[in-house]
Amino acid sequence: MKITQYRNKLIGKLISAFMVAFIFIGCEYETIEFDLPDENEPVSFAADILPIFNNGNNCTACHTAGSTSPDLTTDRAYNSIVPALINTDEPEMSRIYEFPHPSSTTHGFKKYTQAQAALVLNWIKQGAENN
Numbered sequence: 001m002k003i004t005q006y007r008n009k010l011i012g013k014l015i016s017a018f019m020v021a022f023i024f025i026g027c028e029y030e031t032i033e034f035d036l037p038d039e040n041e042p043v044s045f046a047a048d049i050l051p052i053f054n055n056g057n058n059c060t061a062c063h064t065a066g067s068t069s070p071d072l073t074t075d076r077a078y079n080s081i082v083p084a085l086i087n088t089d090e091p092e093m094s095r096i097y098e099f100p101h102p103s104s105t106t107h108g109f110k111k112y113t114q115a116q117a118a119l120v121l122n123w124i125k126q127g128a129e130n131n
């Protein structure tokens with residue numbers, strides 16, 4: 001086999017390897033998307049949303065009474081958020097959703113994970129109830 005033929009074969013193999021790698025990366029990405037909470041899955045404010053704010057003082061490290069508003073501590077979080085930080089007409093525009101969103105550029109202190117942001121959005125879409 002000539003050296004150029006050999007080289008072309010090698011390049012072909014490399015291209016195939018890259019294509020296979022990209023297919024796998026593609027699948028992994030879809031899996032992450034798939035793991036986000038389902039929009040129709042009922043969201044509970046007490047069981048699903050409050051822990052995002054309070055567990056490990058995730059948000060309440062700063063957002064407490066007399067400190068930075070909104071007050072996100074267990075007893076006061078709901079009244080701090082609803083209705084002030086909710087936009088029922090355009091849930092994606094709700095401040096409690098978009099301000100700490102992973103892709104937000106405004107709230108550098110702490111952001112939601114993708115899954116937490118999805119939960120908050122679903123909760124708003126389902127009526128932002130104190131459930």
Ligand code: HEC
Nearest residue numbers: 058059061062068069070095096099100106109110111112
């Ligand atoms: C290290 C401190 C800190 C942490 C932790 C933090 N925040 Fe904040 N947050 C602030 C500060 C300071 C402001 C106000 C300054 C500003 O507008 O950027 C603010 C503003 C906000 C606002 C806008 C309030 C309004 O009335 O416009 C929201 C909503 C918010 N934070 C939600 C959260 C959530 C949800 C978490 C937890 C995922 C969180 N924050 C964690 C410091 C923090």
